[in-house]
Amino acid sequence: MSCASTHEDGHRLLERVTVVANDRVTEGVGLIVLESPRVARAVRPGQFVHLRISTGTDFILRRPFSIHRAEEDRLHILYQVLGTGTRALAEKRRGEEMDVIGPLGHGWEIPEGTAHALLVAGGLGAAPMGMLAEQLSACGVAVTVAQGAPTAERLVGQGVFEATARRVLTATDDGSAGEHGFVTGLVEGALATDRPDVVYVCGPEAMARIVTAQAAAADVPCQVSLERLMACGIGACLSCVVTTTDGQRRACVDGPVFDAAHVVWDVSEIPPKH
Amino acid sequence: MESAHNINVDMSVRIGALELRNPVMTGSGTFAAGREYAEFMDLGRLGAVVTKGVSLNPWAGNASPRIAETASGMLNSIGLQNPGVESFCANDLAWLAEQDVPVIVNVSGHSLAEYVAVTERLDAEDAIDALELNISCPNVDEGGMAFGTSCAAAADVTRAVRAATGKTLIVKLSPNVTDIAEIARSVEAEGADAVSLINTLLGMAIDTDTWRPKLARTVGGLSGPAIKPVAVRMVWQVASAVSVPVVGMGGIMNAEDAVEFMLAGATAVAVGTGNFVDPATTMHVVDGLERYCRERGIDRVSALTGALKR
Numbered sequence: 257m258s259c260a261s262t263h264e265d266g267h268r269l270l271e272r273v274t275v276v277a278n279d280r281v282t283e284g285v286g287l288i289v290l291e292s293p294r295v296a297r298a299v300r301p302g303q304f305v306h307l308r309i310s311t312g313t314d315f316i317l318r319r320p321f322s323i324h325r326a327e328e329d330r331l332h333i334l335y336q337v338l339g340t341g342t343r344a345l346a347e348k349r350r351g352e353e354m355d356v357i358g359p360l361g362h363g364w365e366i367p368e369g370t371a372h373a374l375l376v377a378g379g380l381g382a383a384p385m386g387m388l389a390e391q392l393s394a395c396g397v398a399v400t401v402a403q404g405a406p407t408a409e410r411l412v413g414q415g416v417f418e419a420t421a422r423r424v425l426t427a428t429d430d431g432s433a434g435e436h437g438f439v440t441g442l443v444e445g446a447l448a449t450d451r452p453d454v455v456y457v458c459g460p461e462a463m464a465r466i467v468t469a470q471a472a473a474a475d476v477p478c479q480v481s482l483e484r485l486m487a488c489g490i491g492a493c494l495s496c497v498v499t500t501t502d503g504q505r506r507a508c509v510d511g512p513v514f515d516a517a518h519v520v521w522d523v524s525e526i527p528p529k530h
Numbered sequence: 531m532e533s534a535h536n537i538n539v540d541m542s543v544r545i546g547a548l549e550l551r552n553p554v555m556t557g558s559g560t561f562a563a564g565r566e567y568a569e570f571m572d573l574g575r576l577g578a579v580v581t582k583g584v585s586l587n588p589w590a591g592n593a594s595p596r597i598a599e600t601a602s603g604m605l606n607s608i609g610l611q612n613p614g615v616e617s618f619c620a621n622d623l624a625w626l627a628e629q630d631v632p633v634i635v636n637v638s639g640h641s642l643a644e645y646v647a648v649t650e651r652l653d654a655e656d657a658i659d660a661l662e663l664n665i666s667c668p669n670v671d672e673g674g675m676a677f678g679t680s681c682a683a684a685a686d687v688t689r690a691v692r693a694a695t696g697k698t699l700i701v702k703l704s705p706n707v708t709d710i711a712e713i714a715r716s717v718e719a720e721g722a723d724a725v726s727l728i729n730t731l732l733g734m735a736i737d738t739d740t741w742r743p744k745l746a747r748t749v750g751g752l753s754g755p756a757i758k759p760v761a762v763r764m765v766w767q768v769a770s771a772v773s774v775p776v777v778g779m780g781g782i783m784n785a786e787d788a789v790e791f792m793l794a795g796a797t798a799v800a801v802g803t804g805n806f807v808d809p810a811t812t813m814h815v816v817d818g819l820e821r822y823c824r825e826r827g828i829d830r831v832s833a834l835t836g837a838l839k840r
């Protein structure tokens with residue numbers, strides 16, 4: 257496998273997919289597995305799909321979801337049940353069909369010469385990092401994962417992290433697993449002891465912003481995966497803009513992964529709290 | 531029975547000087563300049579591509595969040611973000627010119643002088659088949675809808691733009707008025723070759739957890755199936771009031787929706803929000819319209835226009 261990747265994003269497909277499994281992972285979080293041969297073979301770490309959950313007219317827009325893992329013909333999506341769309345997603349049963357557009361967006365890049373990577377995930381921020389951890393470890397990169405969640409039960413994606421990372425550090429808001437506190441409290445220590453060549457971060461924007469500053473202070477390049485509300489998902493509608501030092505960029509095409517040093521953080525752009 | 535299933539349906543329609551291979555176009559702002567969609571459909575099978583609104587200088591658009599989903603539709607407050615007319619011509623138009631599809635460019639401005647300046651610039655481009663004058667955007671502070679909600683202002687901007695171009699001129703009307711037929715008559719009198727409607731309906735949604743508006747701009751434009759009955763009614767009123775062709779849009783998701791607009795008086799139709807739901811929606815509408823006519827022994831699609839029975 258080639259390891260350094262500063263890839264061109266490939267062709268996008270509209271594919272009819274079948275639900276293979278859809279199981280509860282923990283309170284309010286599910287894992288859906290889709291038979292999606294064409295997208296599964298093309299997707300790269302950090303990319304997402306735009307899933308058509310409803311074909312009725314109650315709600316009409318697709319919903320964007322990161323690919324947590326891809327194995328052969330199958331896509332694994334970790335999802336948090338928040339509103340109408342994700343509630344309907346949780347109701348999908350084995351054998352049901354949907355359609356997806358994907359793979360979409362620009363994912364994580366592995367800089368030339370990376371020997372050690374630090375992955376920082378807050379809550380469902382673990383979702384786009386499963387494939388990344390797998391690819392890094394397959395390339396012989398030493399992986400450290402720093403993961404945070406409100407409680408021990410809400411630490412998701414641990415299976416893939418434990419299988420691929422040299423160290424998995426955890427923090428919970430209530431102290432039920434790992435350190436008592438926020439994941440950002442783990443990052444400074446990990447930066448100092450592991451001296452990673454790159455930091456990858458995904459989670460609530462306030463947390464991603466702190467990690468960006470921590471990485472910058474340690475002079476380590478940092479990539480961040482951002483969420484925006486999306487209508488088209490393919491770059492046409494300008495719903496999803498992110499302000500960067502290079503001007504306005506579309507999260508669905510130029511992101512969702514951005515060079516964190518280029519992001520102009522603006523609290524007003526954080527989607528409404530759920 | 532006559533073998534109605536074998537008839538060839540003439541799908542062509544006419545808008546001003548423009549002959550379209552079929553009546554299905556794209557709704558401005560939902561299709562960019564078509565490039566993103568070319569991976570999912572055949573642009574050459576569209577009646578026309580209508581581009582995102584273009585202004586004289588680059589516009590940054592509004593703050594995020596810019597969209598909010600609502601029952602059977604969505605609110606948007608994109609705010610006509612665009613790179614300005616020069617960049618548009620050098621990039622989007624240059625690409626579109628190579629595609630086998632008529633090009634209609636949507637024109638925006640903050641002032642009458644800006645509308646005229648953009649029009650003059652676009653008039654010089656051979657690759658453009660028609661202009662759609664957007665006097666109905668609810669998402670900008672100056673210009674936009676302000677020009678489309680009074681007969682006098684709509685007439686002034688149409689007259690000025692008419693004088694600046696010889697291309698087919700379509701004027702896009704706002705539904706946020708008391709009497710849309712009156713506005714349509716005003717722009718027809720000033721030389722519009724056609725009118726298109728409806729642009730989005732001004733709306734608002736509030737997050738009950740945070741008590742804040744769901745859109746950063748507070749209000750935005752409602753589109754999608756939720757607005758279709760309003761749009762069909764307005765198309766019917768306008769088609770009854772003017773003699774120029776009407777391009778109907780608002781919530782079209784399939785061929786039956788398009789048929790409704792045509793029966794109400796539309797000569798052509800546009801798909802907007804439907805492109806987000808399925809990037810090939812326009813293709814399904816083209817195929818479905820042809821099938822609809824064939825199955826009923828209708829040999830030209832234009833026979834549907836205004837054929838409403840009462």
Ligand SMILES: Cc1cc2nc3c(=O)[nH]c(=O)nc-3n(C[C@H](O)[C@H](O)[C@H](O)COP(=O)(O)OP(=O)(O)OC[C@H]3O[C@@H](n4cnc5c(N)ncnc54)[C@H](O)[C@@H]3O)c2cc1C
Pocket residue numbers: 304319320321322323333334335336337338339340341342343380383384482483484485486512527528529530599
């Ligand atoms: C590139 C990308 C990748 C994503 N990957 C994942 C993933 O792997 N797993 C996962 O659980 N979620 C992911 N999301 C977020 C997911 O798309 C939303 O949670 C989902 O669309 C909510 O749909 P809903 O109908 O249940 O909620 P709604 O009823 O639409 O909304 C409920 C709440 O969620 C908020 N919301 C809606 N859409 C988004 C969004 N796109 N981003 C942030 N907040 C949103 C709304 O503002 C609202 O407050 C991703 C989003 C993006 C942009």
Ligand SMILES: Cc1cc2nc3c(=O)[nH]c(=O)nc-3n(C[C@H](O)[C@H](O)[C@H](O)COP(=O)(O)O)c2cc1C
Pocket residue numbers: 493557558559560582583606608610636664667702728729730752753754755757779780781782800801802803804
């Ligand atoms: C995201 C978005 C952007 C739009 N941008 C423009 C625009 O730039 N110019 C314009 O005239 N109309 C614009 N519109 C309005 C549409 O072209 C169309 O008139 C309206 O959405 C109703 O059709 P629909 O229900 O099929 O979307 C926009 C609509 C949406 C949803």
Ligand code: FES
Pocket residue numbers: 485486487488489490491492493494495496497506507508509
């Ligand atoms: S979601 Fe439409 S441009 Fe990104």
